[in-house]
Amino acid sequence: MKVLVIGGGGREHALAWKLGASPKVNTVFVAPGNGGTAADPKLTNIAITDHAALADFAQAEKVALTVVGPEAPLAGGVVDVFRARGLRVFGPTRAAAQLESSKAYAKAFMQRHKIPTAAFATFTDAALAHAHVDAEVGASGAPIVIKADGLAAGKGVVVAMSPAQAHEAIDWMLDAGDNPLGVQHNAGQARVVIEEFLEGEEASFIVLCDGKNVLSLATSQDHKRLLDDDQGPNTGGMGAYSPAPVVTPNVHAKVMHEIIHPTIAGMAKDGIPYTGFLYAGLMIDASGQPRTVEFNCRLGDPETQPILMRLKSDLFEVLMHATSGVNEGTLDRVELEWDRRVALGVVMAASGYPLQPRRGDAITGLPADADDAMVFHAGTAPTPAGPVTAGGRVLCVTALGDSVKLAQQRAYDLLRGIHFDGAQFRRDIGHRAIKR
Numbered sequence: 001m002k003v004l005v006i007g008g009g010g011r012e013h014a015l016a017w018k019l020g021a022s023p024k025v026n027t028v029f030v031a032p033g034n035g036g037t038a039a040d041p042k043l044t045n046i047a048i049t050d051h052a053a054l055a056d057f058a059q060a061e062k063v064a065l066t067v068v069g070p071e072a073p074l075a076g077g078v079v080d081v082f083r084a085r086g087l088r089v090f091g092p093t094r095a096a097a098q099l100e101s102s103k104a105y106a107k108a109f110m111q112r113h114k115i116p117t118a119a120f121a122t123f124t125d126a127a128l129a130h131a132h133v134d135a136e137v138g139a140s141g142a143p144i145v146i147k148a149d150g151l152a153a154g155k156g157v158v159v160a161m162s163p164a165q166a167h168e169a170i171d172w173m174l175d176a177g178d179n180p181l182g183v184q185h186n187a188g189q190a191r192v193v194i195e196e197f198l199e200g201e202e203a204s205f206i207v208l209c210d211g212k213n214v215l216s217l218a219t220s221q222d223h224k225r226l227l228d229d230d231q232g233p234n235t236g237g238m239g240a241y242s243p244a245p246v247v248t249p250n251v252h253a254k255v256m257h258e259i260i261h262p263t264i265a266g267m268a269k270d271g272i273p274y275t276g277f278l279y280a281g282l283m284i285d286a287s288g289q290p291r292t293v294e295f296n297c298r299l300g301d302p303e304t305q306p307i308l309m310r311l312k313s314d315l316f317e318v319l320m321h322a323t324s325g326v327n328e329g330t331l332d333r334v335e336l337e338w339d340r341r342v343a344l345g346v347v348m349a350a351s352g353y354p355l356q357p358r359r360g361d362a363i364t365g366l367p368a369d370a371d372d373a374m375v376f377h378a379g380t381a382p383t384p385a386g387p388v389t390a391g392g393r394v395l396c397v398t399a400l401g402d403s404v405k406l407a408q409q410r411a412y413d414l415l416r417g418i419h420f421d422g423a424q425f426r427r428d429i430g431h432r433a434i435k436r
């Protein structure tokens with residue numbers, strides 16, 4: 001069978017690699033793919049991004065299943081286009097993808113369905129937003145969180161440690177005429193969500209949903225800040241590992257009971273059945289109470305890379321169950337099998353990431369794929385002379401090990417052999433799990 005994966009990042013390389021490992025799959029098309037998917041003989045890059053043209057391609061090639069990786073095509077309605085043609089596709093519709101594409105929608109949804117999250121208020125008017133910050137933190141000086149409403153590639157959130165930082169963030173997000181963050185505004189104008197700061201440890205909790213049945217993936221933890229010790233600006237993620245020890249069996253049960261099931265049921269009740277991957281970004285406090293920091297309507301990047309290295313089940317078969325009917329599948333018949341080892345991935349990012357990543361640096365020293373180690377490509381492009389950097393996050397060096405420490409050692413050993421000018425990477429991926 002033929003499969004199509006939409007996207008071209010590290011998550012999509014991992015998805016295509018795992019789908020291609022199924023004995024039932026002979027070709028995986030990746031649109032547009034990257035230098036890593038170009039180099040794998042089972043994968044074929046195609047240079048199509050337009051949704052109708054992708055559906056034409058899937059029809060012409062008799063693609064059995066399409067899997068959508070990133071948020072932008074989902075928020076743009078690619079699943080709706082495929083479904084209208086009767087094509088089998090795994091992902092949320094445009095309406096369901098609002099859980100990620102609009103922070104204002106997601107917060108109102110959580111409030112309506114009593115899903116634990118930070119207290120918040122939404123503003124379009126800068127003066128009211130500034131007054132709200134003064135009222136909330138003027139005296140205490142406590143941190144407060146300012147979020148642009150609209151997709152911003154992970155850059156639309158400021159955790160303000162002082163009122164001055166909060167006021168500055170509001171001015172950028174609401175008043176800056178030239179939209180320097182490139183936020184895709186919902187409702188035709190800039191909006192901000194101002195949130196209570198949550199204390200605790202973060203984890204990524206990702207499930208598959210067929211509209212009705214839910215299956216949780218292994219837990220993971222991402223490292224969002226650019227620099228060691230969680231310093232520097234927020235990024236899309238500089239590394240991840242799975243499982244996340246902070247998600248104890250007790251926390252897992254709470255997340256399913258208080259967050260995941262009410263979300264899936266709430267979407268169905270609101271007339272927008274949820275299909276696809278659903279990612280709850282959690283903050284877990286010292287007492288083990290989870291709260292939702294954000295929803296994503298897709299797999300995490302780089303969380304997918306370590307998660308899929310641990311998945312022993314045939315992902316193609318699982319996703320065929322998830323799409324056996326529209327808004328109703330047979331995921332209840334599936335049990336996922338996981339490698340007991342820890343997987344850990346370290347992102348190597350381009351010089352200048354996250355603001356202005358440099359492109360065109362030659363990448364050398366890439367190791368061969370192994371059963372316990374893979375270098376997933378993200379922002380790379382193939383050239384006759386070998387891959388070059390072509391985006392912010394370039395590679396995710398991912399390894400399995402019997403402990404976090406051993407997986408970490410193996411990943412960093414591999415990473416030290418890989419070179420491109422200006423490479424940036426953290427040296428402490430997995431540090432929280434090692435300290436536990």
Ligand code: AMP
Pocket residue numbers: 118145147154157159195196197198199202224234281293294
């Ligand atoms: P988001 O895009 O909403 O996931 O936010 C990006 C990052 O900002 C999160 O991964 C957290 O590290 C941090 N963050 C967002 N909201 C909060 C909050 N209410 N309290 C504490 N940290 C937050």
Ligand code: GLY
Pocket residue numbers: 222236237296299300301302303
């Ligand atoms: N790594 C965080 C995300 O995919 O949103």
